[in-house]
Amino acid sequence: MRSSTTDSGTMFSFLAILVSLLPVASASTSYTVNGNKYNVDEVITRDVTILGGGSGGTYSAIRLNDLGKSVAVVEAAGRLGGNTETYIDPGTGTPIEVGVQFFHNFTVVTDYFARLGVALTTVQAGPNPNTSVITSYVDFLTGLPDPSYVFPNFTAALGAYAAQLFQYPYLDLGFDLPSPVPSDLLLPFGQFVTKYSLQPLVPFAWIWCQGIGDLLATPTIYIMKYLGLSSLQSLQEGFLATALHDNSLLYLSAERVLGSNVLYNSTILAVKRTNDYVQTVIKQGSKTTLIKSSQLIVAIPPTVQNMKVFDSTHQENRLFSQFTYSEYFTALLRGTGIPDTVTLSNVSPGANFSLPLPPNVYAVDQTGVSGLVAVTYVSTTATVGDEIANLVVEQIKNVQVEGKGVSEPVYAVKSNHRPFELRVDAKAIKNGFYADLYSLQGEKRTWWTGAAWHAHDSSLIWRFTEGFLSNITAAV
Numbered sequence: 001m002r003s004s005t006t007d008s009g010t011m012f013s014f015l016a017i018l019v020s021l022l023p024v025a026s027a028s029t030s031y032t033v034n035g036n037k038y039n040v041d042e043v044i045t046r047d048v049t050i051l052g053g054g055s056g057g058t059y060s061a062i063r064l065n066d067l068g069k070s071v072a073v074v075e076a077a078g079r080l081g082g083n084t085e086t087y088i089d090p091g092t093g094t095p096i097e098v099g100v101q102f103f104h105n106f107t108v109v110t111d112y113f114a115r116l117g118v119a120l121t122t123v124q125a126g127p128n129p130n131t132s133v134i135t136s137y138v139d140f141l142t143g144l145p146d147p148s149y150v151f152p153n154f155t156a157a158l159g160a161y162a163a164q165l166f167q168y169p170y171l172d173l174g175f176d177l178p179s180p181v182p183s184d185l186l187l188p189f190g191q192f193v194t195k196y197s198l199q200p201l202v203p204f205a206w207i208w209c210q211g212i213g214d215l216l217a218t219p220t221i222y223i224m225k226y227l228g229l230s231s232l233q234s235l236q237e238g239f240l241a242t243a244l245h246d247n248s249l250l251y252l253s254a255e256r257v258l259g260s261n262v263l264y265n266s267t268i269l270a271v272k273r274t275n276d277y278v279q280t281v282i283k284q285g286s287k288t289t290l291i292k293s294s295q296l297i298v299a300i301p302p303t304v305q306n307m308k309v310f311d312s313t314h315q316e317n318r319l320f321s322q323f324t325y326s327e328y329f330t331a332l333l334r335g336t337g338i339p340d341t342v343t344l345s346n347v348s349p350g351a352n353f354s355l356p357l358p359p360n361v362y363a364v365d366q367t368g369v370s371g372l373v374a375v376t377y378v379s380t381t382a383t384v385g386d387e388i389a390n391l392v393v394e395q396i397k398n399v400q401v402e403g404k405g406v407s408e409p410v411y412a413v414k415s416n417h418r419p420f421e422l423r424v425d426a427k428a429i430k431n432g433f434y435a436d437l438y439s440l441q442g443e444k445r446t447w448w449t450g451a452a453w454h455a456h457d458s459s460l461i462w463r464f465t466e467g468f469l470s471n472i473t474a475a476v
């Protein structure tokens with residue numbers, strides 16, 4: 001009897017161990033969102049769901065967290081920061097920005113960095129003050145230098161441009177445009193330049209507005225958003241950057257504050273907004289989560305691709321389908337054979353203002369680390385996989401100083417910032433595109449932020465975001 005009891009006890013514990021080793025069948029519950037059924041492993045409830053943990057999304061999350069609201073940040077990548085990316089050279093420990101470089105001296109900026117315990121310092125931007133590095137003008141397509149090219153003195157033209165810019169102070173705040181939209185803002189920038197004799201400004205504007213693509217064909221409003229009043233002021237008085245020259249420190253600190261409220265490596269499956277709540281279904285690996293919230297902040301680019309999981313309205317679809325964008329590629333390379341004392345700037349002899357047309361390299365710049373150079377490139381047509389990275393290497397080989405193909409460039413890091421610079425054509429702007437876009441703000445419990453809603457400028461995006469946070473705190 002006893003023995004048999006012992007036998008059955010042994011059998012029971014053996015089975016218990018066996019069961020504990022088997023994969024646990026998750027107790028998922030089925031939910032139907034936007035007409036599709038999802039087997040959900042976990043349901044979480046927050047005041048606000050934030051899509052995207054880049055510049056606009058992270059700012060929103062930290063501020064709402066500090067205002068006592070619960071948040072869930074849904075981020076596709078395994079880190080916060082979006083276009084802010086810092087490479088630490090393993091040999092020297094030198095941090096090098098591959099993305100966002102600097103900020104404006106706004107209260108919203110200094111408060112944000114202070115909150116996250118990251119010290120700031122003032123830095124100068126613009127033409128490289130390092131006189132030990134000379135700039136050589138080279139056609140990257142042929143590899144031929146253009147010794148006749150002289151970068152124009154643009155000081156007076158910048159002043160004339162500033163005088164024009166002062167007429168449109170609202171551009172520094174967003175896309176709240178008057179009706180009718182001033183016709184000068186709709187002119188292709190090339191025509192605007194001719195109208196106001198701004199020719200000497202063009203090469204500087206081309207370098208400054210990297211990622212736009214065909215500068216002269218772009219409506220002037222987008223150039224004025226990129227090279228706007230705040231940028232002119234910072235060019236004069238200095239920009240801000242982190243004291244340790246590592247802008248990613250801001251986002252590492254934000255990651256610590258937000259902890260498990262950031263859902264990394266997420267794919268958004270569905271977003272449904274009703275009169276009473278927002279439902280967002282996401283997938284992380286094999287886990288599916290339903291986030292229920294009162295409000296939604298969309299801080300991912302509103303492309304057709306990103307929006308297809310939404311219960312979009314006709315108006316949202318009509319507006320977002322008009323956006324076009326470019327791909328802005330930035331990278332660090334070793335083994336290029338380009339001396340540490342040379343910066344190479346791309347020119348296209350014979351072209352208007354010698355400006356290369358996209359797809360094109362902008363420049364190969366020195367990083368301060370011997371043998372490591374930075375390259376920037378734009379494409380206005382969609383590319384796949386590593387297409388841009390391969391094209392860039394081809395063009396670098398063309399300009400290798402000792403001759404084509406002397407050494408094999410190797411990427412230390414590469415980043416394709418796509419989609420970049422969402423824009424619409426001048427006709428759409430004239431017909432009230434941005435008034436319609438802004439009328440979406442707050443509708444369907446949804447708040448929108450990010451570059452498409454203002455400018456590719458983190459400081460401006462944070463100030464813009466701050467403008468609607470009180471509406472959200474009042475609503476939850």
Ligand SMILES: Cc1cc2nc3c(=O)[nH]c(=O)nc-3n(C[C@H](O)[C@H](O)[C@H](O)COP(=O)(O)OP(=O)(O)OC[C@H]3O[C@@H](n4cnc5c(N)ncnc54)[C@H](O)[C@@H]3O)c2cc1C
Pocket residue numbers: 051052053054055056057074075076077080081082083084098099100101102103266267268299300301306328330417420449450451452455456457458459461
């Ligand atoms: C190379 C480079 C240099 C720049 N330099 C400066 C500078 O010096 N100063 C400055 O102020 N600005 C600079 N900018 C502009 C910068 O892009 C903007 O300031 C800012 O990053 C835009 O913020 P955002 O929130 O709109 O987008 P991002 O910062 O790009 O954030 C979007 C986030 O959403 C995530 N995401 C996208 N799609 C999805 C999806 N479907 N699901 C989930 N998550 C998604 C992305 O992974 C990303 O983290 C630079 C940009 C680039 C590319």
